[in-house]
Amino acid sequence: MQPEIIIVGGGLAGSEAAWQAARRGVRVTLWEMRPKRMTPAHHTGAFAELVCSNSFRAQALENAVGLLKEEMRRLGSVIMECADKEQVPAGGALAVDRQGFAACVTERVRNHPLVTVEIGEVTAIPPREQPVVIATGPLTTEDLTEDIKTLTGEDHLYFYDAAAPIVTLESLDKDVIFRASRYGKGEEEAYINCPLTREEYERLWEALVAGEVYEGKDFEEKRFFEGCMPVEELARRGRDTLRYGPLKPVGLKDPRTGKHPYAVVQLRQDNREGTLYNMVGFQTRLKWGEQKRIFSLIPGLEQAEFVRYGVMHRNTFISAPRVLRNTYQYRGDEMLFFAGQITGVEGYVESAASGLVAGINAARMAKGQKPLTFPLETAHGALANYITTANPQNFQPMNINFGLFPPLQITIKNRRERNRALAERALASLGVFSKNLEI
Numbered sequence: 494m495q496p497e498i499i500i501v502g503g504g505l506a507g508s509e510a511a512w513q514a515a516r517r518g519v520r521v522t523l524w525e526m527r528p529k530r531m532t533p534a535h536h537t538g539a540f541a542e543l544v545c546s547n548s549f550r551a552q553a554l555e556n557a558v559g560l561l562k563e564e565m566r567r568l569g570s571v572i573m574e575c576a577d578k579e580q581v582p583a584g585g586a587l588a589v590d591r592q593g594f595a596a597c598v599t600e601r602v603r604n605h606p607l608v609t610v611e612i613g614e615v616t617a618i619p620p621r622e623q624p625v626v627i628a629t630g631p632l633t634t635e636d637l638t639e640d641i642k643t644l645t646g647e648d649h650l651y652f653y654d655a656a657a658p659i660v661t662l663e664s665l666d667k668d669v670i671f672r673a674s675r676y677g678k679g680e681e682e683a684y685i686n687c688p689l690t691r692e693e694y695e696r697l698w699e700a701l702v703a704g705e706v707y708e709g710k711d712f713e714e715k716r717f718f719e720g721c722m723p724v725e726e727l728a729r730r731g732r733d734t735l736r737y738g739p740l741k742p743v744g745l746k747d748p749r750t751g752k753h754p755y756a757v758v759q760l761r762q763d764n765r766e767g768t769l770y771n772m773v774g775f776q777t778r779l780k781w782g783e784q785k786r787i788f789s790l791i792p793g794l795e796q797a798e799f800v801r802y803g804v805m806h807r808n809t810f811i812s813a814p815r816v817l818r819n820t821y822q823y824r825g826d827e828m829l830f831f832a833g834q835i836t837g838v839e840g841y842v843e844s845a846a847s848g849l850v851a852g853i854n855a856a857r858m859a860k861g862q863k864p865l866t867f868p869l870e871t872a873h874g875a876l877a878n879y880i881t882t883a884n885p886q887n888f889q890p891m892n893i894n895f896g897l898f899p900p901l902q903i904t905i906k907n908r909r910e911r912n913r914a915l916a917e918r919a920l921a922s923l924g925v926f927s928k929n930l931e932i
Contacts, residue, residue: 662767688749
């Protein structure tokens with residue numbers, strides 16, 4: 494009897510998962526509800542339809558997403574095959590013709606002899622008589638969302654994405670920032686503090702109030718919850734609102750002056766390695782260019798490198814650190830996999846990459862083989878490691894970036910050269926991994 498798996502969702506992750514499983518000799522039943530039932534964001538019934546940008550971001554290996562794409566190419570990705578085929582001019586980025594790209598993926602996946610496509614809505618997680626991959630994206634339908642919620646627990650499913658910006662530690666001005674927790678409580682290393690004088694605070698407040706915001710698509714949530722109020726909305730409530738909220742200086746002294754700052758922006762460690770820090774309380778609707786301009790007014794952040802800008806939009810994603818393994822398996826049932834943005838990866842490429850790993854591992858489970866954990870040195874391994882080991886209390890979706898990778902054994906000060914060395918290490922590690930395990 495030929496091994497089989499079920500995949501729910503024909504987006505980037507689901508299409509890639511189906512392709513990876515089928516090319517390993519596993520029969521796939523791929524469920525997609527479009528065009529029978531459309532989402533508020535999609536316009537066609539094509540697989541892997543791009544609903545926002547047509548860009549897969551940077552091409553160069555010195556950029557982490559460029560590395561992730563190259564790893565996918567070497568692993569036989571159908572998403573990368575079609576993206577390269579339908580590429581349009583975009584400077585140093587990989588951008589595609591939307592319709593051509595979706596048509597290519599649809600044709601390749603539909604015409605694979607081991608893939609059977611079923612059009613219809615799946616309202617509950619299928620029985621796990623064979624491996625099941627849920628790849629339904631951030632706009633998962635209400636009924637399936639409720640079933641996932643029942644499985645994982647109410648506290649493990651999020652319905653609103655309020656992500657604050659994340660910066661790299663190495664880009665901060667060490668002569669300005671200082672490490673301390675309020676009143677000396679907890680670990681001193683937990684927070685980095687950016688002290689502001691009255692003049693610096695006033696300048697930041699005025700910029701926030703006047704900043705240009707992203708209004709969002711009409712399918713996105715318009716009302717704000719108090720617990721994730723955009724920082725610019727808080728600023729509009731009054732000149733001192735932020736000083737009594739996320740920028741309150743109480744319990745902190747600037748070691749340079751020995752006094753309490755007028756206000757403080759705190760950064761909290763975001764990954765295990767301590768290379769990334771998120772801006773506490775700075776969830777925002779500001780446009781990305783405005784975020785760079787305004788947040789660079791904060792002392793210590795003048796040259797900050799933003800690996801993720803703040804976003805606020807409707808989203809459904811599980812708390813991967815609590816419920817997923819780094820193989821993309823559900824901790825409570827090894828026959829159930831999740832892939833795509835529902836896992837907490839952010840971006841087209843990251844979504845497809847998670848589908849690639851889930852598809853490989855679902856196929857291996859169907860064939861009675863052990864699932865694979867990709868090396869931490871690879872982009873695939875670093876991304877899976879982050880979403881399954883991040884602090885579950887503050888877990889938010891993440892793009893791939895070099896801050897997620899283990900550091901090099903040698904010090905390379907030039908960032909471009911360092912990133913190139915990380916990429917070369919990753920591809921070498923992937924080569925050995927793939928050859929030894931014949932994936």
